[in-house]
Amino acid sequence: MTILIAGASRGIGLALCHLLLQQQHRVLALSRNTSSLEALSKTYLGQLSFLSIDLGKMQSEAPRLQAWFKQQNIEQLDRVVYNAGYLVNKNFEIQSYLEIKNQININFTGAMLLLQQLRPYLKQGSHVVTISSMGGFQGSQKFPGLAVYSASKGALAVLSECLAQEWQEAGIYVNSLALGAVQTEMLQEAFPGYQAPLSAEEAAAFVADFCLRGHRFFNGKILPVSVSTP
Ligand SMILES: NC(=O)c1ccc[n+]([C@@H]2O[C@H](COP(=O)([O-])OP(=O)(O)OC[C@H]3O[C@@H](n4cnc5c(N)ncnc54)[C@H](OP(=O)(O)O)[C@@H]3O)[C@@H](O)[C@H]2O)c1
Numbered sequence: 001m002t003i004l005i006a007g008a009s010r011g012i013g014l015a016l017c018h019l020l021l022q023q024q025h026r027v028l029a030l031s032r033n034t035s036s037l038e039a040l041s042k043t044y045l046g047q048l049s050f051l052s053i054d055l056g057k058m059q060s061e062a063p064r065l066q067a068w069f070k071q072q073n074i075e076q077l078d079r080v081v082y083n084a085g086y087l088v089n090k091n092f093e094i095q096s097y098l099e100i101k102n103q104i105n106i107n108f109t110g111a112m113l114l115l116q117q118l119r120p121y122l123k124q125g126s127h128v129v130t131i132s133s134m135g136g137f138q139g140s141q142k143f144p145g146l147a148v149y150s151a152s153k154g155a156l157a158v159l160s161e162c163l164a165q166e167w168q169e170a171g172i173y174v175n176s177l178a179l180g181a182v183q184t185e186m187l188q189e190a191f192p193g194y195q196a197p198l199s200a201e202e203a204a205a206f207v208a209d210f211c212l213r214g215h216r217f218f219n220g221k222i223l224p225v226s227v228s229t230p
Contacts, residue, residue: 002028009036012203013204027047056105066117100148107155127172129207132178157222176222
């Protein structure tokens with residue numbers, strides 16, 4: 001299968017690339033930093049292509065993305081995982097406009113604009129998975145400092161529900177996974193010292209399996225993936 005992973009340079013996204021490459025899939029990886037992907041591509045020659053792109057600036061990046069697809073001879077994307085995320089853990093009233101804008105752009109607007117660009121490549125049986133958060137899951141416990149992050153993840157999840165309906169006739173499946181805490185650089189930076197119950201590799205294994213097979217069981221769903229958050 002041809003699988004695009006947006007947000008692939010570290011954490012869950014990088015582990016996901018690794019797992020899908022091990023399973024012989026062709027992987028297209030997007031993120032700003034690409035050194036980890038460059039290293040991985042040496043092990044999986046011809047199987048991994050990567051593009052340095054800022055998903056927070058999708059409007060201006062779109063032509064470059066389309067040119068890259070042409071260069072890569074992409075005709076169809078069987079799976080898409082929108083995994084890019086950005087979190088600023090800070091009380092709501094002191095978050096700067098830039099901090100708010102960046103979180104909304106990367107967590108939500110970037111996904112919208114990217115999926116518009118990807119739509120021509122999504123065909124019957126394609127499965128889009130967005131990575132949301134338990135903070136953005138309706139009725140979950142909320143945490144001080146995460147209002148903007150959680151709201152942007154909630155918006156991403158609802159977008160996914162809506163696109164599942166809009167693209168149903170075309171046979172395209174869309175689901176959102178609301179992850180609980182996973183031990184990654186993002187979590188470490190936002191909550192120093194906190195120990196999550198899952199490693200990036202464990203979370204990636206679940207996401208890999210879900211993106212490959214989850215559409216047989218779910219469509220238009222926001223699924224909580226958490227053992228620690230009520
Ligand atoms: N870790 C957790 O506890 C947890 C819990 C719930 C949900 N999640 C979600 O799970 C996803 C992965 O989390 P993680 O912990 O693995 O995070 P991470 O280690 O910070 O990785 C985030 C990935 O997103 C990419 N990214 C961020 N901003 C980008 C931009 N402007 N353009 C392109 N790529 C961008 C990063 O690449 P570059 O920086 O190289 O661009 C990186 O590859 C995120 O969406 C996160 O919100 C995580």
